[in-house]
Amino acid sequence: MSFSQGLSGLNAASQALDVVGNNIANSQTVGFKTGSIAFADVFAGSQVGMGVQVSAVNQSFTDGVLGAGTGSLDMGIQGNGFFRLQNEAGRVFYSRNGQFQKDANGYVINNQGMFLTGYQATGTPPTIQPGAAVGPIQIPDGQMPARASDSGTLNGNLPSGSDVVTNTTFDPTDSTSYSTAPTMINAYDSLGNKHTINVYFAKTADNQWTAYSKDMTAPGDGFQQTALQFDTSGQLTTNPAKLHVQGAAYHGGEALNFDLDLTGMTQQASEFSMNSPTTTGYAPGLMNGYTVGDNGQVIASYSNGQQQLLGQVVLSNFTNPGGLSSQGNNCWSETPESGQPVTGTSGSGNLGTLYGNKLEASNVDLSKEMVNMIVYQRNYQSNSQTIKTQSELLQTLVNLG
Known part of the structure; x- marks a missing residue:
């Protein structure tokens, strides 16, 4: 029986080292959330256990440090919430990685080409209309039309x-x-x-x-x-x-x-x-650039000295973020365990705050991970020793025969 116990220990320790290795590898990944492994013992109708198994790999959604961004569309979140992303097929994903840029059609996308969603400003002058639908945010390159003075x-x-x-x-x-x-x-x-x-x-x-x-x-x-x-x-x-x-x-x-x-x-x-x-009123103007405000509003500036609202980024939160399914590329998807998303603007309800021109660093604690690596390595060695000891006992029995 000790062979199976030791083997289960080796597998568990190996998976634990995999988690630590993944954390360390992503210590510089923007918006990465550190993982931790949970173990459970195994029993089979006796007082002597059958070994250990990995019951779950949990992720910690605590905030990473907020640092300066490098692009005009970089964003960071502090507190609850995720960026709401949508791929070309319309499937929705969630992320804490705020590295965004504009594609050839003016849509705000992440590094994987998924669209950042929010409210698009419409009307003259553009505003966020009540009841506006959440969808991909687009930054038009066109000229701002003139407005006649009316007061x-x-x-x-x-x-x-x-x-x-x-x-x-x-x-x-x-x-x-x-x-x-x-x-x-x-x-x-x-x-x-x-x-x-x-x-x-x-x-x-x-x-x-x-x-x-x-x-x-x-x-x-x-x-x-x-x-x-x-x-x-x-x-x-x-x-x-x-x-x-x-x-x-x-x-x-x-x-x-x-x-x-x-x-x-x-x-x-x-x-x-x-x-x-x-x-009031102004001449027509060409776009000089755009910025993201701390409320998630995308504001364009024009050569006529005017600014114009283009859209507003939304955030989504879950009753149980730990129930989200990791999809890679710093993205998660909704599951029955996570519950349905609550979507709104920065700072509303229990949603955190979105900051423009900022990026949230990984929340990996390298010192802690190095200690964990030592602990799991010792655990691996100890389980190896139980297998070696059991092998020696069997060899003794064979010699007695």
Whole structure:
């Protein structure tokens, strides 16, 4: 019987060394999770055991150290969750390896060519629509189309000590028809043509002003105006304080047609000053690059200074990650023992946090593995000794015969 016991010990120790060897071999594999072997004794209806067997090889899903990535699409996870991957046949896999790049069609893939999945941004401007389906994320290379300006803001201070304008006929070329130097504002039409809008202020009476706007790029038929009333504390009482912007069509684009919000204007006994004006809209732009935010959002930047949401990576977690089936290539697949996946965005529910431009290192502890290797080697030698001893006993019996 000792032969079978010793042999089972040799097999078990050999498999244990295989696990240790695999851990050490993958100590530099991104997202690798260390394995550990579990043993169970064998009985066959007697008080003397039949040996040992390997009952399971378990994996530890503790976090690896998060380090700097080398690519713009590198990602790392801390906490619960896996990247959700999909092959060309539609089969779903799960991984902690965050090394991704873009393929020839713009899809985000891993080193094995499997698609990274998440929510694709749609609409203008692109957003993640409620109830969006999870699928492969694609990064388009196309030009960002222009957006026409449809609103803007302008605020600052008008000097209360300014003289009242006596020339009540406004003329941009006649400085006696307004009180302040023009404020220039940039706006864009439907084709992305840039327009310069000048805003003028004329004091018409104490605490009363008139604001004028004129499209200097496509002047059209004149100017727009609105009256502004201030109280004795210099606070604007006009509500709503809107100055319309209107011009002519320019180089095929639609004419500008939007309002500037002047709500923040004040009138104080200080110099004329305007804060930086803002308007919506922008010219068309070419993609300069893309990054992954810490919430899993893929953001593209363009030559027109704008950024645009392209998609958002999702994570999946399981009730029992240890029940996942290892498929190689740093991937696992769902099993009845793992339970069904819970999928969501970074930081939601019990999902961990996804970090852009980071990579999760292997969680292998090399010092521990070296100690385990020594222990299993001694175990192997000890089992070999039981077989040798049993052989010597049999030889003694043969000699007695």
